[in-house]
């Protein structure tokens with residue numbers, strides 16, 4: 001942590017900074033489900049294709065209430081949000097993540113519609129496996145960005161990582177490229193992003209050809225966070241070599257080492273609680289009370305949020321505001 005690092009202590013606003021950074025967009029990541037059809041070894045998601053029936057997305061009324069409360073609290077005009085003491089922003093984006101959000105089927109589209117009606121800009125991060133041409137046609141007009149998590153183009157590597165569904169199906173890269181082209185045709189403003197988790201299985205691969213095909217507007221290269229599985233962790237040198245191998249894409253690259261990921265994302269879990277990974281707890285997750293019972297303000301104030309990491313993600317060109 002550098003000496004300029006600011007924490008909103010328990011997000012309560014107890015620490016007041018004179019340096020208020022300005023970012024264009026604030027992003028709230030709602031992990032709509034813990035379920036996923038893939039089985040990545042390094043992932044914390046529950047390895048089941050069936051979402052927990054208690055996850056909030058099942059209930060359209062409670063889903064809308066959650067979105068409305070989050071928008072009310074994080075809207076740029078709500079000066080009572082303690083985050084405003086250190087950060088200013090104009091627009092608010094809801095990023096729908098998982099688990100795998102596309103396994104929600106039609107509910108995902110309904111949530112996108114509801115979020116748009118509430119006032120959010122909306123993005124999705126997906127493993128791409130269920131993004132059929134029909135799903136793309138329905139979703140793309142409403143999104144500002146579509147992120148695909150992609151670790152390798154090699155079937156053997158994807159199999160080893162666990163990027164394979166219960167029926168043994170792998171992502172078809174050719175279909176993915178075509179579907180992303182379709183998404184861009186439908187919505188020329190759409191930013192297409194890639195997320196690659198660098199781990200022991202893919203650390204020696206060259207993904208330039210894959211990136212050439214997809215032409216991502218942003219390529220986030222993340223060092224695997226050893227929360228769930230330590231055996232796939234990569235060393236500093238291995239991670240640097242991977243980044244260096246893909247220098248041709250430097251202009252769109254956003255590199256996140258482990259420390260960049262801690263306490264720097266605004267994250268809501270499938271049950272409507274804020275959550276974060278904390279270095280002081282060996283990167284374990286901590287959770288707030290549910291937003292719907294406590295209110296966004298009280299729940300938010302229970303967790304720490306590192307505004308410096310968040311600012312650098314946005315203002316140093318790390319992701320260019322496209323998380």
Ligand code: SF4
Pocket residue numbers: 036037038039040043044045098099100127149
């Ligand atoms: S695709 Fe994403 S959510 Fe699914 S298991 Fe892999 S990392 Fe986890």
